[in-house]
Amino acid sequence: MPRKSFSELINSPGMPVLVDFYADWCGPCKTMAPILQQVAAQHEGKLRIIKIDVDKNPAVAQQFRVQSIPTLILFHKGQPVWRQAGVVPAAQLNQSVGAYL
Template identity: 40%
Template sequence: MTALVSDDTFDQEVLKSSEPVLVDFFAEWCGPCKAMAPALEQVASELKGKVKVVKIDVDQSPGITTKYGIRAMPTLIIFKNGEVAGQHVGALVQKRKLEEWLGQHVDNVA
């Protein structure tokens, strides 16, 4: 299960994480976000210990959403050592496509 982070917990859970973090900026009303959720959960489970996967509800966390210029959902951002290492706008509903994209930005994943 992916953890839900907010404006209040973002720094601790994402920026200060010792492992790479994949952040899914989503909205409850977003159809493509819901379509991508199963693949995201599978990847989170299989890569536990290598990559941390978290979700941010853009409607509940406007501070972080604004800070990173999120305008479309879903938007995926990979953070390594507190820095943005990769970004993808749009749903990656196939697990393989999600893993391929993640592998371009995180070592020992693909």
């Protein structure tokens, strides 16, 4: 199966896509990982979460002006509709993505 482009990933039909821009060496990114797993489990089948390593994909990070990590960007119908830098509590993240589910 060929790898999908970033554009194909964020244009997921019928489902919003939450993108986590992170790096392996980033402490706050490691704090965010279990929160994202919790949110993914709560919204299984209604929300896709993908992770983009900014060290391996600098062009994508630059395209969306990611200046600090973690940065979360929610895409709805291929368009960014919400973004947040830093660690986001699960309750706040659920509330923010809930409007698009």
